[in-house]
Amino acid sequence: xxxxLTLARRNFAAYKKNxxxxxxxxxxxxxxxxxxxSFTVSLKAKQQEYLYQNISSNYVYGDRxxxxxxxxxxxxxxxxxxxxxEPLNAALFGEGFxxxxxxxxxxxxxxCQGSRHFYDEGTMDFIPYVAPDGAITPNDIKEAGGAELxxxxxxxxxxxxxxxEECLNxxxxxxxxxxxxxxxxxxxxxxxxGGLMSEWTHPGFPSQWEYGYVELPFESEFTVCGILTCEYxxxxxxxxxxxxxxxxxxxxxxxxxGLTTEYVCSLDGWASNxxxxxxxxxxxxxxxxxxxxxxxxxxxxxxxxxxRLALYFxxxxxxxxxxxxxxxxxxxxxxxMKNSGELLISGLTNRQLFFVWLAQFAIAALIxxxxxxxxxxxxxxxxxxxxxxxxSVRLDVSAGTFLTVSAIGLAVVAAVTVASLAYVAVKYKxxxxxxxxxx
Amino acid sequence: MKRILKLTFNEIKHLKWTVLVTALALTLFTxxxxxxxxxxxxxxxNVFNYFxxxxxxxxxxxxxxxxxxxxxxxxxxxxxxxADGITRSAVLTAYGGNSVSTETEVVKxxxxxxxxxxxxxxxxxxxxxxxxxxxxxxxxxxxxxSGEILLADTIAEKLQVNVDDEITIGERNFTxxxxxxxxxxxxxxxxxxLVSVDENTVFSEVNVSFNKSENMYxxxxxxxxxxxxxxxxxxxxxxxxxxxxxxxxxxxxALTIATVNILILYAVFxxxxxxxxxxxxxxxxxxAGNGLIFAVYFTIIIVLLALICVAGxxxxxxxxxxxxxxxxxxxxxxxxxxxxxxxCAVYFAAVGVLxxxxxxxxVRKIDNKAIVSVTRSD
Numbered sequence: 135x136x137x138x139l140t141l142a143r144r145n146f147a148a149y150k151k152n153x154x155x156x157x158x159x160x161x162x163x164x165x166x167x168x169x170x171x172s173f174t175v176s177l178k179a180k181q182q183e184y185l186y187q188n189i190s191s192n193y194v195y196g197d198r199x200x201x202x203x204x205x206x207x208x209x210x211x212x213x214x215x216x217x218x219x220e221p222l223n224a225a226l227f228g229e230g231f232x233x234x235x236x237x238x239x240x241x242x243x244x245x246c247q248g249s250r251h252f253y254d255e256g257t258m259d260f261i262p263y264v265a266p267d268g269a270i271t272p273n274d275i276k277e278a279g280g281a282e283l284x285x286x287x288x289x290x291x292x293x294x295x296x297x298x299e300e301c302l303n304x305x306x307x308x309x310x311x312x313x314x315x316x317x318x319x320x321x322x323x324x325x326x327x328g329g330l331m332s333e334w335t336h337p338g339f340p341s342q343w344e345y346g347y348v349e350l351p352f353e354s355e356f357t358v359c360g361i362l363t364c365e366y367x368x369x370x371x372x373x374x375x376x377x378x379x380x381x382x383x384x385x386x387x388x389x390x391x392g393l394t395t396e397y398v399c400s401l402d403g404w405a406s407n408x409x410x411x412x413x414x415x416x417x418x419x420x421x422x423x424x425x426x427x428x429x430x431x432x433x434x435x436x437x438x439x440x441x442r443l444a445l446y447f448x449x450x451x452x453x454x455x456x457x458x459x460x461x462x463x464x465x466x467x468x469x470x471m472k473n474s475g476e477l478l479i480s481g482l483t484n485r486q487l488f489f490v491w492l493a494q495f496a497i498a499a500l501i502x503x504x505x506x507x508x509x510x511x512x513x514x515x516x517x518x519x520x521x522x523x524x525x526s527v528r529l530d531v532s533a534g535t536f537l538t539v540s541a542i543g544l545a546v547v548a549a550v551t552v553a554s555l556a557y558v559a560v561k562y563k564x565x566x567x568x569x570x571x572x573x
Numbered sequence: 574m575k576r577i578l579k580l581t582f583n584e585i586k587h588l589k590w591t592v593l594v595t596a597l598a599l600t601l602f603t604x605x606x607x608x609x610x611x612x613x614x615x616x617x618x619n620v621f622n623y624f625x626x627x628x629x630x631x632x633x634x635x636x637x638x639x640x641x642x643x644x645x646x647x648x649x650x651x652x653x654x655x656a657d658g659i660t661r662s663a664v665l666t667a668y669g670g671n672s673v674s675t676e677t678e679v680v681k682x683x684x685x686x687x688x689x690x691x692x693x694x695x696x697x698x699x700x701x702x703x704x705x706x707x708x709x710x711x712x713x714x715x716x717x718x719s720g721e722i723l724l725a726d727t728i729a730e731k732l733q734v735n736v737d738d739e740i741t742i743g744e745r746n747f748t749x750x751x752x753x754x755x756x757x758x759x760x761x762x763x764x765x766x767l768v769s770v771d772e773n774t775v776f777s778e779v780n781v782s783f784n785k786s787e788n789m790y791x792x793x794x795x796x797x798x799x800x801x802x803x804x805x806x807x808x809x810x811x812x813x814x815x816x817x818x819x820x821x822x823x824x825x826x827a828l829t830i831a832t833v834n835i836l837i838l839y840a841v842f843x844x845x846x847x848x849x850x851x852x853x854x855x856x857x858x859x860x861a862g863n864g865l866i867f868a869v870y871f872t873i874i875i876v877l878l879a880l881i882c883v884a885g886x887x888x889x890x891x892x893x894x895x896x897x898x899x900x901x902x903x904x905x906x907x908x909x910x911x912x913x914x915x916x917c918a919v920y921f922a923a924v925g926v927l928x929x930x931x932x933x934x935x936v937r938k939i940d941n942k943a944i945v946s947v948t949r950s951d
Contacts, residue, residue, distance in 0.1 A: 155843045162836035169829045177822045184814060428629070428808035435903045436620075436815035440822060442899045443612065446892055447826060450605050457598035458837055461591060465844045513832075517825045525817040526797040529825055 138486060142493030145473065152469050153498050159462050160502035160547060161509060163455050167543035168510045169517075170451060172536060174444045176529040181437045244305050245317040251305040286312050286360030296360035311358050456550050463554040464561075467491060488559045495551050503544055510540070580856075580869045588845065592873075595841050596881055602837060603885030606830045607916060608892040613823040615910040616900070617787070620816050623906045624786040624809070631789045632782035635796060635803040640697040640772040642799050646783070646792040647772060651705055652697040654779030658743045659768060660693040661777070666741045667732040691728070691765040695776065698769050701784065713758060714751025716769035721750035723767045742768070790816070835927065842874065842928060846935045853936070854944045867936045874928045878921060886917040 146153060244251045284296070295316075302311065467474070474487055482490070514536075518528045531539070585592060632651075640652045655661050666672040677689045696702060698718055706715055714736070715723055722740065724732070729752040734740055738749050747768060755763070781803075783789040789805075790813055796803050805813065846853075853866055893910045900908035 152844065152847055155840045155847065158836055159840035159844075162833045162840065165836075166829060166833040170826065173822055173825045173829075177818055180818055181815065184811070184818075428627075429811035432808060432811045433815055436812075436819055438903045439616070439896075439900050440819050442896055443819070443822070443826075446896060447605050447609065450601050450608075450888075450892065451830070454598045454601035454605070457594050457601065458841070461594040461598060461841065462844060464594070465591060465848050469848050513829070517828055520828075521821040521824060523798070524794075524824070525821050526794060527814075527817045527821040529818075529821055 138489050139493055141477070142490050142497065145470065145490065146494050146497050148473070149466075149470060149494075152466055153494070156462055156466055156495075157498050157502045157505070159458060160499055161506045163458060163547055164502055164506035164540070164543045165510050165513070166451060167455065167546055168506065168536075168540050169513060170448065171539035171542060172510075172514065172531045173529050174448070175535055175539065176531045177440050177444070178437075180527075180529070181433060181440065184433060244307065246307065246311055246314055251307055284360050284362055285309060286358070294359040295356035296362060297358055298362040302361065309361055312361055313358065315355055315357050317355050452546075455546070459547065459550045460554045460557070463495070463551060464558050467555070467558045484559065488555065491555050491559065492552065495555065496548075499544065499547060499551070503540070506543075507540060511536075577865065577868045577872065580865070581872045584849075584869060584873060588849075588873075591845060592877060595845070596877060596884075599834075599838065599841070599877075599881045600884045600888060602830060602834045603881050603920070604888035604892060606827065606834055607885055607889035607912075607920070608896070609823055609827040609830060610916055611889060611893045611910050611912050612896055613820065613827060614913075615897075616823070616908075617790075617816060617820060619897075619900065619904075619906075619908040619910075620812065621785070621787040621790070623904050624812055626906060627808075629808050630806045631784065631786055631809070632780055633789065633793060633803045633805040633809070634778065634780050635776075635801050636778055637775060638779050638781075638796060638799075638801045638803075639775045640699070640779075642801060643781075643792040643795045645795070646788045647697075648700040649783055649785065649788040650699060650792060651701045651782040652699065652776070652779055653694050653782075654776040656695040656770060656774055657777045659745070659770060659774070660695050660766075661690070663742050665728070665732060665766070667734045668739060669733050671732045671734075673728055673731045692763060693766045693768070694764055695768050695770045695774065697772050697774070701782070705782075709762070713753045713762060716750050716767060719769050719771040720745075720747055721769050722747040723751045723753065723762075723764070724749055725755040725765045726752055727755060728765050786812075835924075838924060838928060839931060842931060843935065846870065846932070850939060853939050857939070857944055863936055866939075867933060870932045870936065871929060874932055875925060878925055878928060882917050882921045886912070886914060 286296070297311070299309070302308065470491075474491075477487055477490070478484070514530065518530055521527050521529060640647055640650070643650065657663075661675050663675045664672050665675075673691070675691045675693060679687055679689055681687070696716065698716065703710075703717070709715055710717075713723065722742075724734070729735065729749070732740060734749055734752075736749055736752060740747055740749060753762065755765075781789075781792060783792065786809070789809065793803055793805065793813055794817070804810075856866060890912045893912055897908045897910050
C-alpha cells in the first residue's frame with residue numbers, strides 16, 4: 135500500500151503538467167455540481183419558505199370536513215375543526231371586513247381607563263383582520279413560538295380579547311393594557327366630514343356609510359387577556375396570510391346574527407399544482423381568501439417550472455460530466471502509457487497499476503476539491519451579490535447544505551472516475567505492454 | 574492547403590474516439606448553456622402575459638418614494654399619493670391672504686378632540702395619467718403639467734380664487750387650472766384638491782399603477798434596489814417574488830455553466846494538445862513550421878466547435894420546447910420561447926477566439942528544448 139502511494143506520488147510529480155490540466159477540469163466539474171446543487175436546493179427551500187410564510191398553506195375552509203387523504207395520496211388532512219361563525223367577529227375584524235371598509239375601521243376608537251384612543255392614521259401598517267374563532271388555537275400559538283409570541287394568555291372566557299402589539303401601536307397604547315377592560319367604539323365614517331351622522335354606528339357595512347344612516351350603535355367591552363408581540367407578525371403566514379389585529383373567542387357571540395358553521399381543515403402542506411386544482415374544483419371547499427388561492431397557485435406553478443428546469447439541466451449536465459471524465463482519464467492514462475508499461479514489465483500487476491492510477495487521481499481530486507471549495511464559496515457570494523443587485527433575491531445556502539452538496543459532488547466525480555479508470559485499465563492493458571516491447 | 578487537410582484528416586482519424594467523447598461532452602454543456610439563455614430570455618415575458626391575462630391588480634403602494642426612483646417606467650406609471658407639506662400638514666394660501674389648512678382640529682361638546690382632514694392627492698403628470706384620465710379631462714380641467722392644481726369649489730370659495738390664480742402650498746407656487754363642483758362630479762372625483770407635482774417630489778405614501786405587469790415588475794425591482802419597500806396584492810407579490818427566484822436561478826446557472834464551459838474547453842484542448850506533443854515535435858523535426866501545425870489544430874478546433882455549436886443549438890431547442898410545454902401545461906396558457914441562432918454565432922465567435930489563442934500559445938510553447946527532450950526519450 136505504501137509502495138503504491140509512493141509510486142503514485144512520484145508519477146504525479148513526473149506528470150504534473152498533465153495533472154494541472156486535469157485538476158482544472160476537476161475543479162470545473164466539482165464547481166458545477168456543487169453550485170448547481172446549491173442553487174437548486176436554495177431555490178426549493180426559498181419556495182417552500184415562501185409558501186409557509188406568506189400563504190395560508192395549512193388550512194382549507196369548507197362546508198364539510200375533508201377526509202384524510204381525500205385531496206391526494208401525498209396530502210393528508212391533519213385535523214378538522216368545526217368553527218362556529220360569528221358575524222360579530224367577521225364584522226368587527228374578520229374576513230368579511232375587507233380592505234374596501236378600511237376607512238370605516240379606522241374610525242374605531244378604544245376607550246381604556248377613562249381615556250379615548252384614536253387610530254393613528256400615520257401608522258399605515260395596521261391591518262384590520264382577524265381569523266375567525268377557533269382557526270387560531272392556543273396550540274397554534276404554542277407551536278409557533280409560545281411565550282415569546284404572547285404575553286398573557288389565550289382567551290378562555292366570554293369577552294376576552296388578545297390584541298397584537300401592532301394594534302396597540304396604532305392606537306398609542308402600551309403593554310400596560312394587559313388585564314384591563316377596554317371598550318371598542320365605532321365612530322361614524324362621515325363624522326369627520328361634517329358631523330352629519332349620529333355619534334356612533336356599526337362599522338363594516340358599506341350600505342350604512344354609503345347611504346348615510348345609522349343602524350346599530352356599536353359599543354363592546356372586552357378584557358385584554360393577551361398581547362401578541364411583534365415577532366408574531368413574522369409567522370403570520372401560518373394564519374391565513376393576514377396579520378391579525380385581535381383574537382376573540384367563540385364565546386363573544388352576538389345573537390343578533392344567525393349562527394352558521396364551517397370546517398377548517400388543517401392540512402399537511404400544499405404540495406403541488408394538482409392540489410390547487412383539486413381544491414379549486416370542489417364546491418363548498420375554499421381557501422381563507424381569494425388572494426391566497428392565486429398566491430398559492432402561482433407559487434405552485436413556478437415551483438413546477440423550476441423543478442422541471444432543475445431536472446432537465448441536471449440530467450444533461452450529469453451526462454456531460456461523465457463524458458468529460460471518461461475523456462480526461464483516457465487521455466491521462468494514454469499519456470502515461472509508456473510509464474505504465476514499464477511498471478507492468480517490472481512486476482506490477484494490473485490491479486496494482488489500477489490502484490496507482492486511482493491514487494494519482496485521488497491526489498488530483500483532493501487538490502481540485504480544495505480549489506473548488508474556495509472558488510465555489512467565492513462564486514456563491516459573487517453570484518448572490520449580482521442577483522441581489524439585479525433582482526433583489528439571494529440563493530444562499532447554509533454551511534451544512536454546502537458541505538453536503540460538496541461531498542455529493544466529490545462522490546459523483548470519484549464514482550465516475552473509478553468506473554472510467556476501470557474501463558481505461560482494461561482497454562489499455564495489452565496495448566501498453568505490446569507498445570513497450572515494440573520500442 | 575492539401576497538406577494541411579491531409580494532416581488534419583490523419584489527426585482526426587487518430588483522435589477519433591477522443592474527439593467523439595469531447596464533442597459529446599461539450600455539446601451537452603453548450604446545449605445547457607443555450608437552453609438556460611433561451612428560457613431566461615422568454616420566461617418572464619410569458620409569465621407577464623399570463624399575469625396580464627388574469628386581469629389582476631397592477632398597482633402597488635409605497636412609502637417615501639418619488640417617481641424619479643423609477644425613471645425607466647415613469648411614463649408608463651400613474652403616481653398618485655400623499656406628499657407631506659403638499660396634501661397633508663399643509664396650508665394653502667391665496668394671494669389675497671385667505672388660507673385653508675389640510676387638517677383642522679375640532680373640539681366637540683364633550684371636550685373630546687378630533688381632526689377633520691381634507692381629501693387631497695398629488696399626482697405626477699405622465700403619459701399613463703394623461704391616458705387614464707382622458708375622459709375626465711373633457712369635463713374637468715385636471716392638472717396637465719407640473720405646478721397646476723385643481724380645486725373643489727368649496728376650497729376655491731374659502732380661498733377666494735379662480736382659474737389661473739396663483740396659490741402657495743408651503744413654499745411652492747401652484748396655478749389653479751380648474752375649479753370643479755364637488756357635488757356634481759362626486760362620482761368622477763372626490764378630491765378637495767388634486768395637485769400635480771414634479772417627478773422629484775417625495776411622496777410620503779404613493780399608489781403606483783401600471784397597465785402592464787412587466788412595467789410593474791421593473792418598477793418594483795427598481796424601488797427595491799433603491800431601498801423603498803413596496804406593497805403589492807398577494808398574487809402580484811407571489812408572482813414577482815417567484816419569478817425573481819426562478820430568474821435568479823437561471824442567471825446563476827447560466828453563469829456557472831458558462832464558467833465551467835470555458836474551463837472544460839481549456840482543460841480538454843490543453844490535454845489533447847499536450848498528449849500530441851511528441852507527434853508535434855516529430856512533425857517539426859520533419860520540417861513542419863509552427864504555421865502548419867497551428868493550421869492543423871486550428872482547423873480541428875474550429876470544425877469541432879462549429880459542430881458542437883450547431884448540435885448544441887438543436888439540442889437546446891429540444892430542451893427549451895420541452896420546458897415550455899411543461900410551463901404551458903402548468904399555467905394553462907401558451908408559453909413560447911424564441912431560440913435565436915445569433916446566440917449560437919456569438920458563442921462560436923467568442924469561444925473560437927479563446928481556443929485559437931490557446932492553440933496558438935501551446936503550439937508556440939513546443940520549442941527546440943521540447944523537441945530535444947522528445948528525441949532523447951525516443
